[in-house]
Amino acid sequence: MDLLPTASVLRSLDDQLAKKLIKASQPPTTDEDMSGTTSPQQTSHSPAKSSSGRASFSSVREVDDNIAQAFSSTKISSYFREEADTAVVDENSSNPPSAGLDMADTQFMPPVTQPHSRLHGCWFPAVAADNFQGWKQIGVKGKQASRSYGDLQALRMVWSTAPTPKKPKDTIEVRRVPGDSPLERLPMEIKNQIIDHLVLDVPPDGLSSRNADLMAMLLTSRALHSATLNALYMNITIPHSRIFRKFLAHLAQNQELGTIVRRLDFSHFNPTSLFTTASERATTRNLTHETLLQCLELTPYLREFLAQEYVDEDIDVHVLRKLFFGLERLQGLDFCACSSANFKAAFESILSDEWPQSLSITRLSLHRCINLPSAVFETLLPRLPNLTHLDVAGTRITDAALMSIPHTARITHLNLAKCKLLTSSNVIDFLTHHPAVKNLVYLSVAADFRSYELLDEDDVTRLLPILPATLKSLSLKGSKMNASHINLLRPLTKHLEELSMGRRLKTEDMNRLFLPDEEMEQLDWIPHTLKYLDLSDYIAGSLNLPALFGNASLLNSHSAPLEVVELPDDAYTRLSRSPAVTRAGWTATDFGSRAWLVRNPEGARDLGFRDWKMGAAFWGMRKVPVAVANVGGMYGSYMFKRHL
Template sequence: MASGSTPFMDWVADFKGRTLHPAGASPLEGLPTELLTRILLYVSSAKSGARWTPHALPGDDSPRVVGLLSSLQVSHRLHSVALRLLYHSPSIQASRSLASPVSKFFHAVDQRPAFGALVRTLDLTRAAKIGCDYTLSHPDLSRLPSLRDLRLALSQLEGISTLHHLVSSRASLEALTLDVCRRRDAHSPMLQSGAFDTRPHELLVSDDSSNLTSLRFTDATGTGGGGGGLHLVPSAMLGSLLPRMHRLQVLDVSRTRVTAEALASIPATARLTHLNIAGCQLLACDRLVAFLTTHPAVTRSLQVLRAGHVQQQQQQVITTLSTTSSSSSPSEPQDPLREDQINALLAAAPRSLRSLDLGMARMGRGNIPSLQAACGQLEELSLGPGLTMRDVEDVLLQPMYTFADEHPAVATCASAAAATYSPKEEMRAESILGPMRDAVALCQLRRRLHSVVPRAGRESGSGTAAAAASSSSSPPHSSSSSSSPPPSPPSSRLRYLSLNRLAAGEQDRLRRSVLLGRPTLPLRIIDVTALPWEGFQVLQRLAGAVGWTARWEGARTWLERV
């Protein structure tokens, strides 16, 4: 028990014999409504983990209000405040009765129409996930005049006319999330070829624009790749919706069939702050780069860009997919972003960009100068394959610092004589040599960390011997010419760095990397793929000795600076 805390029973005994406050006159009930609302939200919101969520979009980790039913029975004052919170973001959960939980919710709104005016966020995706069949109609929407955020499954829409009504005719609606599940929605009329070629006559008006600021497509089943439902979303649907999004700020079309032409149709008045196109395989990469570097909706406002696993298919594959049923999966061959395209994107990146995911983009040493410049403004960065650990070190530290090259791992006599050991002798040798190997590895790591010195200090003659050794042993590609050096990039602002797309051998070199040193501050998180258990234990011991903690998180190894 923490010092200074009072045991619960002592706290209860403290109140025995005290005069109770009259009903409605307690200090808690006398608080302003705003404070009571904050208090109830704090005690009733499901607490999410403190783990860093990289490249997050609004709504990715929104806490749900739970446990407020007991507050309804405390007093009239708390009842009125808790009721507003319950209907602000109602949670549609499974019901033991035969009636649909969604039907029961709208029945309650019918009985008390004032409750419908309290609803701001309505999430029906959980009801669809448990098999609740309910079709949202125009009368249902009219009962929720103040609805701002609607999340529902595609199968819960009455038809294309209802979708257009949500997009264009709901002045209060600001965010729309459509959940697409392959098992549930594969045969939906809206996903069939030609469904969006024509529009209903009543929607053919000149001012057919949308007030939506957020449009997202998700798959609540969590199934990615060809087994998911998002690749069923046709480009025609997106091409029909995006030209109306004059106020769009958040667009999540990951793994859908969106095209660069559909993205380019976004009105110039939109101001995208968050864009997720990860896993999209029908994007022409050159046109995508042109959109990201020239479109007015992006160039002055973009903050988060998820472009991992963006791949371009050959023209004949795109033509085949555009003429066949949308239920077919994208096929090979695919081409990711190239080095020159990455350089073009980084060179014209918006100054507002803070988070960039380029996982699976084909990177190389030619991207190092562009990445160095980008680190001066980015706080989160996910790198693609093709880079080595030395390349990543150069991105964060060169040319501001100089440091020694990595020493090769020291071989032990145990590796040569292991074949002659009996199992019992091998265990005994390992118990002795294992700590010795860890000690040698820690010495090598600390030697590298101590070799990191400012390059200006080395040039002025105040560098250490380790810096001089680094200068003589640096590879040719990192040596500077005798002429005046190029202007130094701004110091790195990175706080999160993902290396999980690098080759496994390169990720294993993290245990001997200068990335673990103080000069990489404010870097706080390094994310790599899950190492073998033995390798993770070694990394955990080495990282812990130099100020980092290593955690095993599912399929990833998570390093956090203490």
């Protein structure tokens, strides 16, 4: 049989099939002219899809940084691709393809068993051919594009078999056991920090239920139960006697809870919130010296005891003995304004007891305990070797008691305001030579000049140069000052944030705290750090109000960062109705017996929180806190509401 005709037929079929394959793989040529060039309709794209002459896409985003106009750039678009098969033109190719070339040359690879066959075999890109320039030459729906293997595979233009996708493994459901949630697995310290945000010490009216969220947390799980107990019982605030009765009943039934308590706070206590007469309060017997002593017995690890004038009747000699001799870990003790006859008698009774050589107390406040005898201070102060906070404002402390403070003490907060038994020479000598006051942060030697003066002009001249650079708050209220003291005050204003001025200064003199003198070099001038200035001593028209609004006044913009200026009552009455205050950018405000001018903030306002203020936010506090806590109750009244 003659096989030549059959072979010729096969070659003809192979040639026809090859031409059809090549034609099918090339882009349509309907828009091409006879010369083989591409028409404008083919090269121009819709504006919504692409833009000729531009580089590849970049996404620009604003960055939340400390400076403005900070951006980040990325090659990833924030939009989805409109079409999965849209080609992106790569204009960075060193050898761009010609407009008329839509596909690279190909070569036919016959099978090994039939090397002369044109039917059995495969077509491959002519890799070895001189005119093949890589995958960019492959036509993708009529466009020259740089395509990855995955894109070509999606268009079925690859010469290899796609890998078989792996079946996803069956997800294993993780069954958590009780107590294994992410919140419960947090360390106890972190859980305490989170739960502390739910603590509400005092409800708005003092009577409604509080800490409802904490009560719900107690019922959530064992892990959260123990963490919530710490937050609920660590710092106990007693706003009225009914709360104290419930708290004491819980301790009596579960004495383990008493080991958690670290603070007993009576600063918010108001006996009239439940009972209107003393006889009604005595009948209920919720808070008495017996129940208070029982509470102290059930809280052996107590560290802070905060009392005030509304509970002084319930502090007897047994309670004082427990506080001073029976609580080894007690560090903060506050008897603010406790001045009843029973309280005084109880203190006098324990003076005859056998006192230990030292006490654990580091922060002590006897603020406005006006009737305690001097022997109390002479007995108590020498036994405080670790003292850091001392507030004896308005008391009968003597020079001998002040000098008896141990040299090992490291006092940072000292309030000697209105201590009439102290002498200026001994106070200055104590502040100059005593090693316990070398790192003072808060110092008040204020006085009411209408009845008593501690520092005259010479005393102020001696005092100012010896004050430490650590000082943040200084009160010279009631002292006698003159213009020469401005030069001594200027170095202090570079680190002070609160300053209470003495009397007899002119407004022009005080302006020099904020501006350099004419003969001074501007480069030598260091700006001040004052936030608060007390001018409340300038009563009866002694303050030149028109001078406050001049070009070089302390209410001008150059006095920033000064935010608060305290005024006497008569000046506030006039300025509160003056439109000049608003035009200058200030607001007149008052609270109780005190009044201030407050600068209107520009941008973010300084909230006023400082470590040395121990939780207080307002400026000009007149009572030293002994515990880090939000200010309120009677403590807030003595800090910010009352006259000196």
